[in-house]
Amino acid sequence: MTVALFVTCLADTLYPAVGSATVRLLERLGVGLEFPRAQTCCGQLHLNAGFPDVAATLARRFVDVFDRYEAVVSPSGSCAAHVRVHVPELAVDSGGVAARTWELSEFLVDRLGVSDVGSAFVGSLTYHPTCHSLRLLEVGERPETLLRAVPGVELRPLAEATECCGFGGTFAIKNAHVSSAMLVDKLRRVEETGADAVCACDASCLLHIRGGLERRGSPVRAVHLAEVLAS
Structure with a gap:
């Protein structure tokens, strides 16, 4: 299974530790993870701010960048929700990229079928x-x-x-x-x-x-x- 990390703008700029933690976790579970460097904002901010045309441009880019992956994982409920709900409304997604985009906990429980991930947090x-x-x-x-x-x-x-x-x-x-x-x-x-x-x-x-x-x-x-x- 080819899996891509959609790290999101906030993790990239303010919370890089969240992106790093996601990578460590998934690799520990044996997931072959790739990070497409061409990824940009999914357009959630722009749609919320009243700029649907810009959001549509970013939605098309999202589909293009992640189209070749079997699954896209994001450590962000809000961005994953935007992709799943709004990207199909804003852009042609004939390959079903939005439907293959998972929030991290969904991916772990539903796609990988795990609950105990070997964490040592106390x-x-x-x-x-x-x-x-x-x-x-x-x-x-x-x-x-x-x-x-x-x-x-x-x-x-x-x-x-x-x-x-x-x-x-x-x-x-x-x-x-x-x-x-x-x-x-x-x-x-x-x-x-x-x-x-x-x-x-x-x-x-x-x-x-x-x-x-x-x-x-x-x-x-x-x-x-x-x-x-x-x-």
């Missing part, structure tokens, strides 16, 4: 299900199934887990006061768990949450699912 975690992974991809229990299979992880329940953290891409910029209020609620729930760290499948939401935690001097860390599983 500590208490709470899991925040990000909006795109929850509502568009419907990944369900897959991330938590993977976390529960890590012997050193104590997974603590998060109250009101399905509530948005307030990021929402450009929403956090255009509606900063509302976004900040939503974030405060999420941080309070995270801290109430007493967990060492909060885990999610999206670096974008983690960036938002991590910033809030650091500003309030919280000891809670924000970690990506790939980083936990690659440990």
Whole structure:
């Protein structure tokens, strides 16, 4: 099986450790992974900001770049959701590239059929299900199934887990006061768990949450699912 890593803009520019962790994890599981250097933004930001023509151009590029691969894996629920839901609306995808694009936890559980990935992570975690992974991809229990299979992880329940953290891409910029209020609620729930760290499948939401935690001097860390599983 030829598998490509779709690393996403945010991992490339701000969270390179997430991309590296994804590679380590998949290679440890015997996946022959390639990184197409011609990949660019999938166009999610542009579509959200009201530029469908630019988003369509990027969607066509995505299809062209990843067309030859049997599977495309991304450590981002939001970008994977954009590709699966919106790329077919924006570009001709006769080869079904969008349908072959997987968020990391989906790929591990559904395509590889694994739950125990050999992680050595130790500590208490709470899991925040990000909006795109929850509502568009419907990944369900897959991330938590993977976390529960890590012997050193104590997974603590998060109250009101399905509530948005307030990021929402450009929403956090255009509606900063509302976004900040939503974030405060999420941080309070995270801290109430007493967990060492909060885990999610999206670096974008983690960036938002991590910033809030650091500003309030919280000891809670924000970690990506790939980083936990690659440990």
